[in-house]
Amino acid sequence: MNPNFSRVLGTGSHLPARRVSNVQLVAQLAADGVETSDEWITERTGIQARYFAESGQSTSDLALPAAQAAIAAAGLAAEDLDLIIVATTTPDMVFPSTACLLQAKLGVAGCAAFDVQAVCSGFLYALSVADAMIRAGQARHALVVGAEVFSRLLDFKDRTTCVLFGDGAGAVVLGASDTPGILATALHADGAQAEVLCVPGTVQGGHVVGHPVVRMDGQAVFKLAVTALDKVAREVMERAQVAAGQIDWLIPHQANLRIMKGTAKKLGLPEERMIVTVHEHGNTSAASVPLALDGAIRSGRIQRGQKLLLEGVGGGFTWGAALLTY
Incomplete structure (x- = not known):
């Protein structure tokens, strides 16, 4: 066999144990003098809950665990990854990459590992x-993970952003x-739009310099x-x-139900053919698409041989899509 393609062999996902409903988050914010409501959050975003990682x-x-589940679903061992x-x-730290730290936790060494x-x-x-890289013959089995503890980047005095995000991980092999x-696949970016969604802070001389939490121009x-999701x-x-x-x-990026519905409508796809997890997970950034993908596969909605359209958009400004046969 002289392979010229890559296929999804297995998927996995993981959420932290702590589920935070809108009602719980609203009560937490109210204690700090920030006013919002379950109705306000749900109406504008479709989000009803999210998961937050513990401090450690x-x-x-x-x-x-997301990676381990995907590897097991693929019928492989971690040693098979290249x-x-x-x-x-x-990321866990400035460097080395989270991929290298994950590699160590998987108990393997030698294969290429890096973050995106x-x-x-x-x-x-x-x-x-x-x-x-698989098409170029540089790898045969690739683990791709989207993982975030986005709650660490939130300003819980800014109700326009802190209600949107959650933590989690999703993986495919x-x-x-x-x-x-x-x-x-198709990828794009427009760095001139960086300020509409950013965390404009960094580490310098052992101190945080700038603004280390999310800033967003929602409109x-x-x-x-x-527009970007429709075009890509x-x-x-x-x-x-x-x-x-x-x-x-x-399977769109799970950021806002109104954006997701608008994308489906522009493409002429019925909402019944759209995977939705934003109500339960919130926006988990890079983890949102693989989390939704794994959930739909494990629930039996997605079957082998079906065609899937994955797409995402985020700060940068970046956007991309992938069309695949599962």
Whole structure:
């Protein structure tokens, strides 16, 4: 066999133990003098709950069980991996990469391991890189993880952002194949839009310099997201020569239910064919697409042979999509 494609062999996901409902979060914020309501959050975002990591949990801690589940679902062992990519905005430390730390926790060494930082588009970026490396013959089995402890970047006095995000991890294992799996990917960025969604802080001389929590222009993000997601979805459909009517499931980045519904409507896809987890997970950034993918596979909604359209948009400003046969 001379494989020219990559296929999804297995998926996995993991959430922290602490579930925080809107009602619980509203009570927490009220104690700090921040006013909001369950109704306000649900109406504007579709979010009803999210999960927060405990203070001692790191991104690699969440990534590990998700990775192990994906490896097991693929019928492989960690020793079979020759590539590990972690998409994250919240690495365990400045360096080494979270992927290297995850590799150690998996008990293996030697294979390439590195992080990708494209915020909420990160998993699509990492998936595309892994697909390209498998197609180029540089890897046969790639672990791709999206993992975040985004709650560490939140200002809990800013009700426009702190209600949106949650923590979690999702993973896929890609394998070399002589039959098409990932049919097309597309990635884009516009750095001129950096300020609409950012954490403009850094570490310098042992101190935090700048603003180390999320800043977002919600209206600007909404407008950019709906347009970008529609265009990139059509781009991968054209590349793969697949019509919208042939897509079995749309799995968008789980940021805001209104954005997700708007994307499905523009593509002419019924909402019943869209995987939705934002109500339960909130926006888990790079983890959101693989979390939704794994949940839909394990619930039996997604079946082998079906066509899936994955897409994401995030700070950078970045956006991307992948069209694949599961």
